[in-house]
Amino acid sequence: MALKLFNTLSRSVQEFAPLHPGKVGMYCCGPTVYDFAHIGNWRTFVFADLVRRTLEFSGYDVKHVMNITDIEDKIIKRVRENKTTLREFTGKFETAFLDDLKALGCREPHVKPRATEYIAEIIALIEKLVARGIAYKASDGSVYFSITKYQGCGCNYGQLLKLNFDEMRAGERVSSDEYEKESVADFALWKARVPDDGDIFWPSPFGEGRPGWHIECSAMSMKVLGESFDLHLGGEDLKFPHHEDEIAQSEGATGKPFVKYWLHGAHLLVEGKKMSKSLGNYFTLRDLVAKGFTGREVRYLLLTAHYRETFNFTLDGLAGAKTALARIDECVGKLREAGRDALPRVQADPQVSPTELEKNFTDAISEDLNISAAWGAVFEWVRETNKKLTENSLSAADAAANLAAWDKIDAVLGISVKTETEVPAEILALAEARTEAKKAKDFKRADAIRDEVKAKGWIVEDSPKGIKLKKI
Numbered sequence: 182m183a184l185k186l187f188n189t190l191s192r193s194v195q196e197f198a199p200l201h202p203g204k205v206g207m208y209c210c211g212p213t214v215y216d217f218a219h220i221g222n223w224r225t226f227v228f229a230d231l232v233r234r235t236l237e238f239s240g241y242d243v244k245h246v247m248n249i250t251d252i253e254d255k256i257i258k259r260v261r262e263n264k265t266t267l268r269e270f271t272g273k274f275e276t277a278f279l280d281d282l283k284a285l286g287c288r289e290p291h292v293k294p295r296a297t298e299y300i301a302e303i304i305a306l307i308e309k310l311v312a313r314g315i316a317y318k319a320s321d322g323s324v325y326f327s328i329t330k331y332q333g334c335g336c337n338y339g340q341l342l343k344l345n346f347d348e349m350r351a352g353e354r355v356s357s358d359e360y361e362k363e364s365v366a367d368f369a370l371w372k373a374r375v376p377d378d379g380d381i382f383w384p385s386p387f388g389e390g391r392p393g394w395h396i397e398c399s400a401m402s403m404k405v406l407g408e409s410f411d412l413h414l415g416g417e418d419l420k421f422p423h424h425e426d427e428i429a430q431s432e433g434a435t436g437k438p439f440v441k442y443w444l445h446g447a448h449l450l451v452e453g454k455k456m457s458k459s460l461g462n463y464f465t466l467r468d469l470v471a472k473g474f475t476g477r478e479v480r481y482l483l484l485t486a487h488y489r490e491t492f493n494f495t496l497d498g499l500a501g502a503k504t505a506l507a508r509i510d511e512c513v514g515k516l517r518e519a520g521r522d523a524l525p526r527v528q529a530d531p532q533v534s535p536t537e538l539e540k541n542f543t544d545a546i547s548e549d550l551n552i553s554a555a556w557g558a559v560f561e562w563v564r565e566t567n568k569k570l571t572e573n574s575l576s577a578a579d580a581a582a583n584l585a586a587w588d589k590i591d592a593v594l595g596i597s598v599k600t601e602t603e604v605p606a607e608i609l610a611l612a613e614a615r616t617e618a619k620k621a622k623d624f625k626r627a628d629a630i631r632d633e634v635k636a637k638g639w640i641v642e643d644s645p646k647g648i649k650l651k652k653i
């Protein structure tokens with residue numbers, strides 16, 4: 182089934198067709214490393230992980246890029262306040278971010294460019310815009326993007342959000358990285374050095390200074406993924422000005438369409454308000470771990486709501502996540518017992534037809550990541566499977582087929598516990614070979630395989646329900 186996604190550019194659900202068959206270039210705006218990320222931020226990164234996993238599940242070869250914003254207004258302010266160096270300060274939060282990313286079961290992006298390591302590319306991009314007459318140096322020494330000049334080239338400013346240009350006053354400029362859509366104005370690409378910047382500046386043809394936040398993402402994404410690429414993601418607050426400015430800078434410099442599909446995730450709320458640092462209504466992952474929750478439970482909770490719907494965070498909701506996961510774990514644990522022997526055969530057999538679970542889940546997730554229907558399919562399957570297990574009406578082969586299906590869809594959800602005692606594929610294959618040898622009455626071979634399994638740290642035992650594998 183073809184994958185469909187809601188594209189903010191067209192304001193509609195579209196069938197996904199990448200620029201190059203079979204391959205997807207995907208960029209998600211990464212963290213600004215000036216503090217620990219809160220779980221509102223994590224909602225967006227877990228959403229990006231879901232998109233990536235769904236694309237991989239659909240057979241695409243994905244290149245996932247997530248930048249690290251390690252230079253912008255807030256960072257400079259904090260470095261100054263903490264009397265530390267830029268790298269020392271951002272390094273600490275970058276490490277914490279990557280630890281949390283792992284704890285939340287997210288696949289690590291293939292490329293994680295840091296803005297401070299792309300200064301040459303950023304300068305080159307600004308030079309292109311200056312050469313095309315779209316950027317100019319103002320009296321404050323900074324370089325700005327001219328919206329009027331950009332529009333004069335036949336380009337469209339306001340692709341993601343409808344903007345009211347009647348209220349815009351020509352020549353107005355904004356130098357800070359964050360501003361409201363009421364103040365559509367020329368925005369800073371290169372900020373001239375000021376005393377508050379301390380020793381945080383780089384030389385450039387426009388004078389000493391530092392890049393604006395928006396140009397960083399244009400430069401990094403195009404350097405790693407090319408001038409035109411498939412997917413760009415972020416939280417919905419980034420539509421304007423950040424993403425609109427990224428489009429303007431990139432298309433203004435290259436004259437080519439920048440991104441084919443824009444995906445935006447809705448916010449995580451607390452009592453109806455966006456979870457944010459400025460409102461102080463936030464939890465970091467660390468706060469929740471200190472309360473006894475796990476990254477896996479937080480991931481589950483963040484994955485329960487559709488990505489385009491706002492979602493209210495509560496600690497009760499998180500306790501509910503614990504219960505829901507326990508139900509899945511129990512069912513999968515029983516299936517592992519029941520289907521262990523037959524699993525290698527089922528996994529190796531391309532003829533095995535997809536189970537109901539797989540079909541229902543695929544239909545749901547392909548429909549603009551309909552996660553509620555996807556969980557619906559999972560819990561319906563848990564109910565049915567538990568019933569069959571109680572009735573003893575599930576053969577080992579059926580159990581293995583169900584388990585194989587669960588493993589496939591869990592590659593999208595990423596919520597199964599991978600315990601250390603999980604039996605490695607090699608041991609499973611040996612156990613399977615031993616069963617075959619016994620069936621063929623080749624007991625010598627069966628015993629030799631049992632010894633080999635033992636030498637590898639496992640004991641294989643026969644039981645009325647089939648074989649059991651135990652770690653020594």
Ligand code: AMP
Pocket residue numbers: 210211212213214220221222223224225415416417418419446447448449450455456457
């Ligand atoms: P920042 O580190 O502030 O640049 O934000 C990182 C990502 O988190 C961005 O994509 C934001 O849109 C997203 N974000 C910030 N607050 C929330 C929230 N309450 N819910 C969901 N995403 C958020």
Ligand code: ZN
Pocket residue numbers: 209210211398423
């Ligand atoms: Zn960005």
